[in-house]
Amino acid sequence: MQRFSAFSLFRQGLDRQKGWKNQWRKPDPKPAYDAIVVGGGGHGLGAAYYLAKVHGIRNVAVLEKGWIGGGNTGRNTTIIRSNYLFDESAALYDHALKMWEGLSQELNYNVMFSQRGVMMLAHNIHDIQVFKRHIHANRVNGVDNEWLTAEEAKDFCPPLNIDPNVRYPVLGAALQRRGGTARHDAVAWGYARAADALGVDIIENCEVTGIRRDAAGAVSGVETTRGFIASQRVGVSAAGHSSVVLDMAHVRLPLESYPLQALVSEPVKPIFPCVVMSNTIHAYMSQSDKGELVIGAGTDAYTSYTQRGGLHIATETLAAICELFPQFRRMRMLRNWGGIVDVTPDRSPIIAKTPVKGLYVNCGWGTGGFKATPGAAHLFAHTMARDEPHPINAPFTIERFRDGYLIDEAAAAAVAH
């Protein structure tokens, strides 16, 4: 691997930047691997990296039907936070947040992780009660989260409109200062480059079309558009398409896939210093380092794989943004897109073994998987390598729905996500 440093940048400058090499190979698939990861997003590439790095399993392939990072990794609003209510969730998301804090150094790749703070607005008494409950629960779990009055919220984020006479008045906010954003493409590229350097084959344009099982029912490999590839250990990290892939092994999951939309504005000078989220009116926003306002909208009412989403969903979010931040009313939106998110009934993910031996799944991240990328990848690699979960992801099984051990962040958030 060609390491990046101030010195390498200087040296390449002397050579007119002509010495840079491809950051990962484009290998043809081998007939067999010790482990296969299906899905080349941040979660899948990261899992392959940790399989090689932590567990010494280097004969690994990542199979991606399109191009790496072209699914939800490149479609999210890049928000990172860990202020979840339940003990299991707080442990999971804070594990990820701690890994984000060292990720650029770990990968020798600038993922532009910026702990600019995530502020969640309270608009009614119910919000205040819920957020204060979250803050106390977070403190008990060692996760930072603090209450701000409306005035303090405006000090932290000057563009915020705290006029009491608007439709959605701001009554206060919960602030996680360690939260923030990261460059989503860089996360996929950084993991791909680091995994490739450890010997992982990243195979793009290779769609899995079937899962082959031996006489005992265990996984023996995958059928792909580039032929059969053998492996007794297959991990599926396919986000919105997890149901489709797992159906190939007749594993049925408690998932429904919905389009979730986001949009970005034309770029402007730095004006927005943090991430602001409003669950009640379903809008969240930050400003990218390119200057675009990055805005997240809601999911459609119905399940779909279209990667579009209805216009009225985005319109509703923009109306709320204009009310909260009147100075953005005349901004033009440049791009609007959808990603397919796999939602579980309790809005918590599944990182687990499946009933099929050798088949593992990391799915159900719903509308909030990006923030967990390093943690989920690390725990999924552990589960695949050891054939048993890490204590942090042990509660996040498929069987929790059958056994009644839901981790009900859906009820905890009281909104769609």
Place this chain on the structure above:
Amino acid sequence: MLIIPCPYCGERPELEFSYGGQAHIDRPLAPSDLSDEEWNSYLYVRANPKGRHAERWRHIHGCARFFNAVRDTRTDHILATYKVGEPEPEIPA
């Protein structure tokens, strides 16, 4: 926004409707006789297909009646709508 043909009122915009998830899931007549696995399937496990999906809709801001639709989840094309109690129509590919 989808244009949805309500079997009672005709074509109306999606905003008049609410979605009811996968169709043709019967509530068990004797829930207490079910195993945990069967109850789990009834409550939580869904088909979630990439393709044709039979699903419930309710024309909440119209006639307020429930009906079923077959929609292709790859395109969001609604291939048919039919009344509750009727079988899923066979639609040639």
